[in-house]
Amino acid sequence: MADDLPLTPEDIEEITSILSKSSYDVLDIETARFRLRVKRAGEGFTQEWTPIGGEAKEVASAVEPEVAAEEDGLLVIKPPLPGTFYRAPQPGAPPFVQVGDKVKPDTVVAIIETMKLMNPVHAGVEGEIVEIVPENAEPIEATTVLMKVKPA
Amino acid sequence: MTSIVRNNINTLFIANRGEIALRIIRTAKKLGLKTALGVSDADAGSRAAAEADHVIRLGPAPSAQSYLNIEKVVAAAKEAGADAVHPGYGFLSENINFARAVAEAGMVFVGPDPQALEAMGDKLKARAVAIEAGLPVVPGGEAETAEEAAKIAEETGYPLLIKAVSGGGGRGMKRVDKADELKSQIGYAMSEAEAAFGDGRIYVERFIASGRHVEVQVIGDGTRAIHLGTRDCSIQRRFQKLVEEAPAPNIPDAKHRAIEDAAVKIAEHLHYKGAGTVEFLVDAETFDFFFLEMNARIQVEHPVTEEVTGVDIVEQQLLIADGAPLGYEQRDIEIQGAAIEVRINAEDPDADFRPSPGLVQKAEWPAGAGVRVDSHIRSGDSIPPTYDSLIGKLIVHGATREEAVARAAAALATLNVEGVKTTAPLHARIMDDARFKKGGVDTRFFEGLQDG
Numbered sequence: 001m002a003d004d005l006p007l008t009p010e011d012i013e014e015i016t017s018i019l020s021k022s023s024y025d026v027l028d029i030e031t032a033r034f035r036l037r038v039k040r041a042g043e044g045f046t047q048e049w050t051p052i053g054g055e056a057k058e059v060a061s062a063v064e065p066e067v068a069a070e071e072d073g074l075l076v077i078k079p080p081l082p083g084t085f086y087r088a089p090q091p092g093a094p095p096f097v098q099v100g101d102k103v104k105p106d107t108v109v110a111i112i113e114t115m116k117l118m119n120p121v122h123a124g125v126e127g128e129i130v131e132i133v134p135e136n137a138e139p140i141e142a143t144t145v146l147m148k149v150k151p152a
Numbered sequence: 153m154t155s156i157v158r159n160n161i162n163t164l165f166i167a168n169r170g171e172i173a174l175r176i177i178r179t180a181k182k183l184g185l186k187t188a189l190g191v192s193d194a195d196a197g198s199r200a201a202a203e204a205d206h207v208i209r210l211g212p213a214p215s216a217q218s219y220l221n222i223e224k225v226v227a228a229a230k231e232a233g234a235d236a237v238h239p240g241y242g243f244l245s246e247n248i249n250f251a252r253a254v255a256e257a258g259m260v261f262v263g264p265d266p267q268a269l270e271a272m273g274d275k276l277k278a279r280a281v282a283i284e285a286g287l288p289v290v291p292g293g294e295a296e297t298a299e300e301a302a303k304i305a306e307e308t309g310y311p312l313l314i315k316a317v318s319g320g321g322g323r324g325m326k327r328v329d330k331a332d333e334l335k336s337q338i339g340y341a342m343s344e345a346e347a348a349f350g351d352g353r354i355y356v357e358r359f360i361a362s363g364r365h366v367e368v369q370v371i372g373d374g375t376r377a378i379h380l381g382t383r384d385c386s387i388q389r390r391f392q393k394l395v396e397e398a399p400a401p402n403i404p405d406a407k408h409r410a411i412e413d414a415a416v417k418i419a420e421h422l423h424y425k426g427a428g429t430v431e432f433l434v435d436a437e438t439f440d441f442f443f444l445e446m447n448a449r450i451q452v453e454h455p456v457t458e459e460v461t462g463v464d465i466v467e468q469q470l471l472i473a474d475g476a477p478l479g480y481e482q483r484d485i486e487i488q489g490a491a492i493e494v495r496i497n498a499e500d501p502d503a504d505f506r507p508s509p510g511l512v513q514k515a516e517w518p519a520g521a522g523v524r525v526d527s528h529i530r531s532g533d534s535i536p537p538t539y540d541s542l543i544g545k546l547i548v549h550g551a552t553r554e555e556a557v558a559r560a561a562a563a564l565a566t567l568n569v570e571g572v573k574t575t576a577p578l579h580a581r582i583m584d585d586a587r588f589k590k591g592g593v594d595t596r597f598f599e600g601l602q603d604g
Contacts, residue, residue: 008178008182009524009525009526012519012525013519013520013521013522013523013524015519016519016520016521017521020520033202033203034202038519039516041516041518041566041568042562042565042566043562044518044519044520044521044523044562044563044566045518045519045520045566046516046517046518046519046566046567046568047516047517047518047519047525048514048515048516048517048530048531049199049515049530049531050530050531050532051197051199051202051530051532051533052202080506081506081507081509081537082509082537083507083537084214084538089339089340089343090339090342090343090346090347090352091343091346093343113347114507114509114537115498115499115507115509115537115538115539115540115541116348116539116540116541117507118340118343118344118347119507139213139214139538
């Protein structure tokens with residue numbers, strides 16, 4: 001098993017100690033399992049790990065929040081963050097808004113759960129809700145249109 | 153090399169993700185164990201998955217369909233031929249049904265016995281046990297509705313705290329300053345508690361204005377228990393710990409010892425088996441202390457204790473789970489210098505700590521003498537919005553607290569994470585703060601930092 005030992009924090013510390021006594025600034029090693037680069041930085045060092053042969057993963061990009069944009073004369077409400085869309089403050093509770101409800105910019109219309117935190121979604125616009133797009137508890141991207149609003 | 157004494161455990165299944173999964177794998181390998189890791193679809197390419205001997209898919213990304221699904225996790229552990237399951241922290245780590253299901257499937261749960269989990273998993277029971285064991289507690293009570301909460305609030309007064317009964321780590325915790333805020337805060341607290349722990353019950357207690365969060369690491373083998381000293385976790389934002397250090401600074405020796413002794417007392421009262429943390433609220437002026445809760449699991453901040461004691465806490469968990477008696481006497485434990493941990497979260501400290509999931513184009517973590525980084529995030533990894541925002545822990549150790557603070561500041565200056573926002577710049581400010589440098593700040597430290 002010894003050949004399969006991952007490098008421990010103590011190992012990294014030892015590598016930096018060897019490097020610090022040498023004239024080298026960077027140690028770059030690549031094995032079948034990992035690539036590690038230890039580099040001088042300021043008074044100390046940095047360690048950078050890069051996956052080897054890892055599968056390409058879906059990336060949920062964090063885009064800037066987009067509160068409203070025109071679409072067919074309707075305003076749209078987009079989430080501040082990617083996450084999970086909830087229409088009500090808790091399971092079984094009445095939804096924040098229904099189709100036909102009038103909203104103001106500061107009306108809370110939904111909750112987005114991102115990284116285990118509940119983030120309220122404000123309408124950001126004034127008008128009447130004409131469509132609620134995602135299903136409750138559906139995962140959404142930051143670009144997903146949550147609701148369409150007829151301007152007041 | 154240490155090895156498992158009795159050899160009851162050959163293959164360890166890790167029922168967690170992220171940095172702690174990696175941390176557990178590291179010690180398991182040191183002990184010569186085979187490691188198996190359950191992963192959600194989002195974590196199939198994770199660093200922990202790359203380092204485990206065996207990887208089993210649990211299900212889709214949402215925790216409810218993967219890491220929190222008892223049936224799937226137990227089935228995966230069986231499929232891996234595991235003899236033991238390490239639950240890490242969060243997720244199912246303190247779930248008594250999970251601990252039972254693991255045992256019923258013929259595997260060892262790396263954690264305390266179900267009785268201790270049951271006693272400590274519920275804040276109310278924990279409080280009763282603490283009173284039984286002779287520990288001081290804070291006034292308060294449990295509420296299932298806003299009306300009940302209001303009734304308890306009459307006894308505790310304002311400000312008060314709302315906590316999730318099944319919670320831990322501050323999730324679902326709210327401070328309420330006025331009676332008219334109580335109802336809405338309770339709604340949020342209950343729904344967060346329901347979402348995070350599947351249990352909407354809440355607990356209301358008196359809020360002590362100038363308090364410090366001091367906790368004691370304990371380990372026990374069911375017969376006796378010892379402590380590994382204190383940690384101070386007073387620097388918090390919305391009850392989420394940001395910075396932790398060991399030992400707790402600037403507490404008079406006699407009080408310091410009394411806190412440690414109280415922790416051992418409750419651990420022995422419970423015949424506690426494994427690693428646990430006894431949390432106390434310490435009055436910053438008088439150093440009077442109150443039992444808050446006991447966390448029956450490994451904690452995020454365990455490395456600071458490891459750094460000052462030299463004890464590998466995960467190793468102790470595994471040895472005790474394997475049936476070995478405690479390998480240390482209290483007199484063997486000596487606190488050497490000071491250690492500080494800062495949590496690097498994918499959050500934007502300049503935008504009200506907005507979560508910042510996404511692709512990490514570059515992750516250059518500090519390294520060097522007295523520097524340890526526990527992180528699962530590599531250059532090119534992505535941070536899903538599905539799980540918590542912790543992307544790494546920077547831990548520094550110094551001969552003195554002053555040296556540790558300076559070392560943390562120097563390390564933070566070299567830390568470079570590109571692609572997502574992190575809390576690193578905030579930590580640099582904290583390390584430079586005169587109050588922090590002095591040591592012994594209370595839990596309001598963060599508000600002061602914002603103002604100044």
